[in-house]
Amino acid sequence: MKIGRRSFLSLGIGGIAGIMLSPLPWKLMDDSAIWTQAWPWTPVPPKGEATYVNSACTLCPGGCGISVRKINGRAVKIEGIEGHPVNDGGICVLGLSGLQLLYGPTRIRFPFKRVGERGAGKWSEISWEEAISEVAQKLGDLRKNGQSESVACLSGNDKGTVPALFKRFFSAYGSSNFMRIPSVSDSYELAVLRSSGQKAQLAFDIENSDFILSFGSGIIEGWGSPVHMIRANSIVRKAGGKIIQIEPRLSNTAAKSDKWIPINPGTEYALALGIANVIILKSLFNKNFVDSNTSEFNKFAAFVKSVYSIDNVEKITGIKKETIEALALEFAGAAKPVAVCGRGQGKVQGSLGEVMAVQALNALVGNINKKGGVFTVSDHRYFTLPGSVPDATKLANHFTDEVKSGKYTAAVLFVYESNPLYSLSDSKSVREAFAKIPFIVSFSSFMDETATNSDLILPNHVYLERYEDVYAASLPIPVISLSSPVVSPQFDTKHAGDVILKIAKKMGSPVADSFAWNSYDSYLEEAFGDNWKVLSEQGFLEDRTVALAALITASKKFDFTAGFTDIKSLYTPLVTEGDPDKYPLFLIPYDSMRIASGYIGDPPFAVKTVEDTVLKGNDILVEVNPVTAKALGLLEGNSAIVETARGKAKVKIHLFEGIMPGLVAMPRGLGHSAYDNYLAGKGVNINELIGSLEDPASGLDAAWGIRAALIKA
Amino acid sequence: MDSKIISGELKRCSTWQFALWISAAGAVLLWGVYAMLLCWFKGLNQTNMNDSYGFALWIWADLAIIALGGGAFFTGFLRYIIGKDELKNIVNYAVIIGFICYSSALIILGIDVGQPIRGWFIFWHANVHSMLTEVAFCLTCYLFVLIIEYIPIILENRRIDNIPFFHNLGHNMHSIMAVFAATGVFLSFFHQGSLGGVSGVLFGRPFAYREGVLIWPWTFFLFTWSAAACGPCFTILITKITEKITGKRLVKDNVIELLAKISGWMIGTYIIAKIIDTVYWIKVTLPATGFGLMDFYSNNPFYGIWILVLEIVICGILPALILISEKGRKNRYGLIIAAILAVLGVCINRWVLVLQVMAAPVLTFETWQMYFPSWQEIATTILPLAYGIIIISFSYRYLPVFPQEKELNPWTINGGK
Amino acid sequence: MKEEKSDKSAKKFGMVIDLDKCTGCGSCMVACMAENNVPFKEDESKKLVSITWMRVYRLTNGKSFPDTEICYLPKPCQHCGGKGEHGHSPCVSVCPATATDYNKETGIVSQIYTRCFGCRYCMAACPYHARYFNWWDPVWPKGMEEYLSPNVSVRMRGVVEKCSFCFHRYQLAKDKAYYEGRSDIGENEYQTACAQACPAGAITFGDLNDSGHAVYELKKNKNAFRLLERLQTNPKIYYLSSRQWIRRAGDNYLKNEK
Numbered sequence A: 001m002k003i004g005r006r007s008f009l010s011l012g013i014g015g016i017a018g019i020m021l022s023p024l025p026w027k028l029m030d031d032s033a034i035w036t037q038a039w040p041w042t043p044v045p046p047k048g049e050a051t052y053v054n055s056a057c058t059l060c061p062g063g064c065g066i067s068v069r070k071i072n073g074r075a076v077k078i079e080g081i082e083g084h085p086v087n088d089g090g091i092c093v094l095g096l097s098g099l100q101l102l103y104g105p106t107r108i109r110f111p112f113k114r115v116g117e118r119g120a121g122k123w124s125e126i127s128w129e130e131a132i133s134e135v136a137q138k139l140g141d142l143r144k145n146g147q148s149e150s151v152a153c154l155s156g157n158d159k160g161t162v163p164a165l166f167k168r169f170f171s172a173y174g175s176s177n178f179m180r181i182p183s184v185s186d187s188y189e190l191a192v193l194r195s196s197g198q199k200a201q202l203a204f205d206i207e208n209s210d211f212i213l214s215f216g217s218g219i220i221e222g223w224g225s226p227v228h229m230i231r232a233n234s235i236v237r238k239a240g241g242k243i244i245q246i247e248p249r250l251s252n253t254a255a256k257s258d259k260w261i262p263i264n265p266g267t268e269y270a271l272a273l274g275i276a277n278v279i280i281l282k283s284l285f286n287k288n289f290v291d292s293n294t295s296e297f298n299k300f301a302a303f304v305k306s307v308y309s310i311d312n313v314e315k316i317t318g319i320k321k322e323t324i325e326a327l328a329l330e331f332a333g334a335a336k337p338v339a340v341c342g343r344g345q346g347k348v349q350g351s352l353g354e355v356m357a358v359q360a361l362n363a364l365v366g367n368i369n370k371k372g373g374v375f376t377v378s379d380h381r382y383f384t385l386p387g388s389v390p391d392a393t394k395l396a397n398h399f400t401d402e403v404k405s406g407k408y409t410a411a412v413l414f415v416y417e418s419n420p421l422y423s424l425s426d427s428k429s430v431r432e433a434f435a436k437i438p439f440i441v442s443f444s445s446f447m448d449e450t451a452t453n454s455d456l457i458l459p460n461h462v463y464l465e466r467y468e469d470v471y472a473a474s475l476p477i478p479v480i481s482l483s484s485p486v487v488s489p490q491f492d493t494k495h496a497g498d499v500i501l502k503i504a505k506k507m508g509s510p511v512a513d514s515f516a517w518n519s520y521d522s523y524l525e526e527a528f529g530d531n532w533k534v535l536s537e538q539g540f541l542e543d544r545t546v547a548l549a550a551l552i553t554a555s556k557k558f559d560f561t562a563g564f565t566d567i568k569s570l571y572t573p574l575v576t577e578g579d580p581d582k583y584p585l586f587l588i589p590y591d592s593m594r595i596a597s598g599y600i601g602d603p604p605f606a607v608k609t610v611e612d613t614v615l616k617g618n619d620i621l622v623e624v625n626p627v628t629a630k631a632l633g634l635l636e637g638n639s640a641i642v643e644t645a646r647g648k649a650k651v652k653i654h655l656f657e658g659i660m661p662g663l664v665a666m667p668r669g670l671g672h673s674a675y676d677n678y679l680a681g682k683g684v685n686i687n688e689l690i691g692s693l694e695d696p697a698s699g700l701d702a703a704w705g706i707r708a709a710l711i712k713a
Numbered sequence B: 001m002d003s004k005i006i007s008g009e010l011k012r013c014s015t016w017q018f019a020l021w022i023s024a025a026g027a028v029l030l031w032g033v034y035a036m037l038l039c040w041f042k043g044l045n046q047t048n049m050n051d052s053y054g055f056a057l058w059i060w061a062d063l064a065i066i067a068l069g070g071g072a073f074f075t076g077f078l079r080y081i082i083g084k085d086e087l088k089n090i091v092n093y094a095v096i097i098g099f100i101c102y103s104s105a106l107i108i109l110g111i112d113v114g115q116p117i118r119g120w121f122i123f124w125h126a127n128v129h130s131m132l133t134e135v136a137f138c139l140t141c142y143l144f145v146l147i148i149e150y151i152p153i154i155l156e157n158r159r160i161d162n163i164p165f166f167h168n169l170g171h172n173m174h175s176i177m178a179v180f181a182a183t184g185v186f187l188s189f190f191h192q193g194s195l196g197g198v199s200g201v202l203f204g205r206p207f208a209y210r211e212g213v214l215i216w217p218w219t220f221f222l223f224t225w226s227a228a229a230c231g232p233c234f235t236i237l238i239t240k241i242t243e244k245i246t247g248k249r250l251v252k253d254n255v256i257e258l259l260a261k262i263s264g265w266m267i268g269t270y271i272i273a274k275i276i277d278t279v280y281w282i283k284v285t286l287p288a289t290g291f292g293l294m295d296f297y298s299n300n301p302f303y304g305i306w307i308l309v310l311e312i313v314i315c316g317i318l319p320a321l322i323l324i325s326e327k328g329r330k331n332r333y334g335l336i337i338a339a340i341l342a343v344l345g346v347c348i349n350r351w352v353l354v355l356q357v358m359a360a361p362v363l364t365f366e367t368w369q370m371y372f373p374s375w376q377e378i379a380t381t382i383l384p385l386a387y388g389i390i391i392i393s394f395s396y397r398y399l400p401v402f403p404q405e406k407e408l409n410p411w412t413i414n415g416g417k
Numbered sequence C: 001m002k003e004e005k006s007d008k009s010a011k012k013f014g015m016v017i018d019l020d021k022c023t024g025c026g027s028c029m030v031a032c033m034a035e036n037n038v039p040f041k042e043d044e045s046k047k048l049v050s051i052t053w054m055r056v057y058r059l060t061n062g063k064s065f066p067d068t069e070i071c072y073l074p075k076p077c078q079h080c081g082g083k084g085e086h087g088h089s090p091c092v093s094v095c096p097a098t099a100t101d102y103n104k105e106t107g108i109v110s111q112i113y114t115r116c117f118g119c120r121y122c123m124a125a126c127p128y129h130a131r132y133f134n135w136w137d138p139v140w141p142k143g144m145e146e147y148l149s150p151n152v153s154v155r156m157r158g159v160v161e162k163c164s165f166c167f168h169r170y171q172l173a174k175d176k177a178y179y180e181g182r183s184d185i186g187e188n189e190y191q192t193a194c195a196q197a198c199p200a201g202a203i204t205f206g207d208l209n210d211s212g213h214a215v216y217e218l219k220k221n222k223n224a225f226r227l228l229e230r231l232q233t234n235p236k237i238y239y240l241s242s243r244q245w246i247r248r249a250g251d252n253y254l255k256n257e258k
């Protein structure tokens, strides 16, 4: 009964020794280590053989070639294709994050029909059959009532076979309201049209130039084809070329340039004209070119001489006379100079006068349609279709105003590869206009702002799930790449091309008669005809004949006056909105490679790269010169309210020596209300604060900023 | 109620009073335990540490309490190896305080690592080049030594001592205690040093980096020295606080004064070495890395040159002078103030060599990083305090910790058994 | 630290980053995240708890408008060789559990996640802040785990991680060469994800010891410098800049030093 002290002790000690000698504690220790190395909630990616699929990125107009690594059917990494004419292996933040979009939580999984209030987020899942019938029915009814024109489309893009299908549909249906989202291309196109009578785009040959005079173009900030331009910048650097950046803020392009010249915002055109004046006065221009390839030179020369004297330009732009003179000498003296315009990433149209003034400089040095200069690239067709593809492009920047004012009644709006509710300026007006459109159909793959506020969603495949021809933006030698399905569709989505074909078929004759194809894929292959083999095998087409064609057709004369009898009306200084007393500062947007501001919202990886001087928690920081901040009693990190005639927003202050006093700079691309928790609610959408500023010469939106007040909060 | 287990004829407070006191400390302890569990289950995101502050409050707490626990090894060293016999009257308490300090340090380390369950990798996959490996081995071994030193004190409890086996065990352990004490002293010299080595070897961090001999930077020796110098002051301070709370005198003045005098000389010599080290660092080590002294004491909201003055002059030279002078250490206030300053000094030294190291930028384009601990870090740092109070309270109540208590408090002896 | 290899052909992989070309676009950061299964959280604006093995710093010359200048500086782990190039990098020498290691064959400082127990001593030791701790469990939104690569293990909460020079790519290249009966790999066969992605071509990666590799000559450029050379950490990342203030920002100098 009694356990002796001794036996108790020996039992204890013996027991412990026994346990320690047994495998038990060691096994438990080992298990504990293994368990912490593979916690069930830490994912273990399954292994497998790696394969690569070549495709093209469509997340911005860049048109980069991509190679996607796959493991057992899963896409695991996107890389740039080495040797691809657009990006040669390089790839941007957004392109690298593509898989977060493909597999992300904001994908729309099936066709949805709104059930609650618009924008309340109440949806019911419907079948593709029902969805297509509903659209066909609605369009059919309108057409019957002679209201075809009340159907409109806002497209992010007007190049390639899918926009062509849309345009063809609109034409067959009887509406001319297929519009692309506004961008600097609109003013490039208009400038080329008015100055040379051509329907063409401007493409600046940066990589072959030796002196780049950039009027605020964000050459390394996502301008044109972003990766291509960054490569071009490196090529220029290596070749010993010079880049001069003219803009009020020390952007990355300015920081990398050989010389940054701050300028009073909105006066870039005046500087260009001032430089032109010096070149003409000093007879530094290319006489041969001017004589044989331009018209109205004398009128232009007289005009700049009288209005844009170097003293005057100094006053307007805030740039010293000597600097202007030196710029003129260097520009005219360079072997292959090019003057470049289109601010930031080129998201805003800009004034016609600015593009014309810059083109005048290029004309003076005779570098239009020459290597290292600027090319007018005509709207070539790589694909042919039986019948014609109508040119139905309209200016989209007037659309919302007309809808809002009732000048145009929109009954149905298609939204394709764009997110107008977020990306058009003066968001409040856009919302009001959209509220007047009874039926909005979104083709979006993601729950973006516009999809959230639509009535029917017909979700498109993501680019990694579909075929499509992809056009690199603004290259002198156009490149078309083929986006190919990397993975099978992850959800019950359909190619927008197929959806248009189905809607047309459902509507029956006569609309259906223009659409003989059974599927988008067969249409694509047929459309490319002989080119299909190269496109599908090589992955891209490079059309060197276009650049050559541009050189040859250069006989078309460049009209220095753009057909304006009164040149002054082309170069009217624009007054930005707002009472200078109430709004003593200027708010300007800036672009960044790290913040996607187009129809795609920044994916988590990209948001992660945003500096804490731009975004802190959910607060956006605006850049202010310390001198300005001091006058307003603001310190680094202070909260403040930015107010403009269009709205106000809470911000934080970031002191930045690289911005002109009197300005407030805010990044584009933040302030999303849609998408996921990695993006939504962070910062402010600058479009809520900026309105449009109509260029009387062209009707384009020339806003580069807006008057603003900054009040300590 | 528990009078049967209370030692001998010593008078102790009533059970309910004791229970109240323990529950107050226990509440704080539970708060700390709650924070500890949060850190274990939710991870170290519960703290305000970050990638600039990989080491923060906890590492400081570890270094500081181990330095303060240095009273145990140094008193043991004086008692068993040098043969300062009077110190037998305080060595028990020094051992208990040491035990509390070392076990607390290990608890904090257990919270501080990101993967506590893998903590034993430090032994299994030991990297002999790492000071932390040395620390881990010596610390653990020394904790065992302290436990062995603590056991005989526990065995002296009246009830346990009644059991012949334990009585004999205790007796036998006492007789070989000098061996353990010597082992402990050896281990302590090493791990106190290794702790100094932890920051001293960081050649990527010019604020911390010190040259030295062989693999040991000067901080290795300075840490051992300062722990030996200031640890006893902590023992004295805790003894004085215990006396204040219990309202009794527990250790004779001559014992305290002896310890204080030795401590004073230790602090004095230490601070001379520390000054030499600092001057050499300023004149030779730092400039080689492109830094000037004031790079580390300006352009930030907290770390000014005052901290160096406070550490060396006010918390170094001053307590040394007080304790070395007979008048100083015999003065009630002088002794207490000097002890407090010495304790503060060693804590500041550890703080600076952990947190200022993290705060100061090394890359020219980085800036100072400031840090304030989260409540979870504070709670877990206070945890050892509550834990210490409880151990001391139980030890004092049930164990004959102070051999001189009976003699010093004849009128409070319990009447009979 | 492994036993010393007397192999004369030991490699020393490193980078030369041309700061004149770097645009600050951030591709290198994201290429690294995508290649190496780096996790992300809802709020990544607290940069001190944000894991980016490659981090692009923004340097300014400190002058006021309009003389301000900016330079971007991408910073991966420097794969320090330590004093005398003996492999005693600041971090490797301190890790108590040998969870980070200097590979004598390649000069790459590895990080073994399943060995690391999260004491963060290495972070305290690294003057470049190249090490990142997993303060949280890595969590991907539902479905997004699909893109995780099996070549790099996902790190659990509580361990340190850092740039590995995409070591798995080296292993894959070596395996491929082995199967094809070759003993060595070519310069192009092993490139890091960041170098590959950089649109500006600012990052050149290769064997600093191999005269056939581009980095061999590039590192000798008169504008080349390394970060904190005075600390004798011996980094394997070289930077190029034609601007003096940037080269000077690479290290600390006494006030009276020229």
Ligand SMILES: Nc1nc2c(c(=O)[nH]1)N[C@H]1C(S)=C(S)[C@@H](COP(=O)(O)OP(=O)(O)OC[C@H]3O[C@@H](n4cnc5c(=O)[nH]c(N)nc54)[C@H](O)[C@@H]3O)O[C@H]1N2
Binding pocket: A059, A060, A061, A062, A092, A093, A094, A158, A159, A182, A183, A184, A185, A200, A201, A202, A203, A221, A222, A223, A224, A225, A226, A345, A346, A347, A377, A471, A472, A473, A474, A475, A478, A479, A592, A593, A594, A595, A596, A597, A598, A599, A600, A669
């Ligand atoms: N990292 C990052 N990169 C980005 C973004 C970002 O936010 N972050 N944003 C992206 C977005 S959404 C945009 S809008 C861009 C801005 O880049 P932009 O160049 O402003 O893009 P678009 O506004 O579409 O203008 C390109 C135009 O070029 C025309 N075009 C297309 N192909 C050709 C061709 O082959 N030749 C010629 N001459 N013209 C052609 C089309 O009409 C098209 O409208 O930046 C993109 N890049």
Ligand SMILES: Nc1nc2c(c(=O)[nH]1)N[C@H]1C(S)=C(S)[C@@H](COP(=O)(O)OP(=O)(O)OC[C@H]3O[C@@H](n4cnc5c(=O)[nH]c(N)nc54)[C@H](O)[C@@H]3O)O[C@H]1N2
Binding pocket: A037, A038, A042, A043, A044, A045, C100, C101, C103, C110, C111, C112, C113, C114, C151, C152, C153, C154, C155, C156, C164, C167, C168
């Ligand atoms: N989350 C997660 N946990 C896992 C697994 C998993 O897939 N995911 N797999 C489990 C399995 S099956 C295993 S085998 C283990 C493996 O676990 P790990 O050992 O972690 O496996 P790896 O990710 O292959 O290697 C980790 C790191 O080791 C480094 N490394 C590679 N080669 C060397 C070298 O030669 N020397 C040194 N010092 N370092 C090198 C690389 O930098 C790499 O980042 O993990 C287990 N636990």
Ligand code: SF4
Binding pocket: A057, A058, A059, A060, A061, A062, A063, A064, A087, A091, A092, A093, A094, A095, A096, A225, A226, A227
């Ligand atoms: S630049 Fe545009 S097309 Fe190229 S990878 Fe980036 S997002 Fe895609």
Ligand code: SF4
Binding pocket: C021, C022, C023, C024, C025, C026, C027, C028, C029, C056, C072, C074, C197, C198, C199, C200, C201, C202, C203
């Ligand atoms: S990807 Fe290249 S250009 Fe872009 S930030 Fe990195 S190093 Fe610079």
Ligand code: SF4
Binding pocket: B204, C076, C077, C078, C079, C080, C089, C090, C091, C092, C109, C125, C126, C127, C128, C129, C130, C131, C162, C233
């Ligand atoms: S940079 Fe830091 S982490 Fe990388 S090897 Fe050097 S010390 Fe280690």
Ligand code: SF4
Binding pocket: C094, C095, C096, C097, C098, C099, C100, C115, C116, C117, C118, C119, C120, C121, C122, C123, C159, C160
């Ligand atoms: S945190 Fe990990 S890698 Fe760093 S020292 Fe500790 S165990 Fe080693």
Ligand code: SF4
Binding pocket: C031, C032, C033, C035, C036, C053, C054, C076, C077, C162, C163, C164, C165, C166, C192, C193, C194, C195
């Ligand atoms: S080398 Fe690899 S691991 Fe290191 S930063 Fe570049 S991509 Fe990341």
Ligand SMILES: [Mo]
Binding pocket: none
């Ligand atoms: Mo394994």
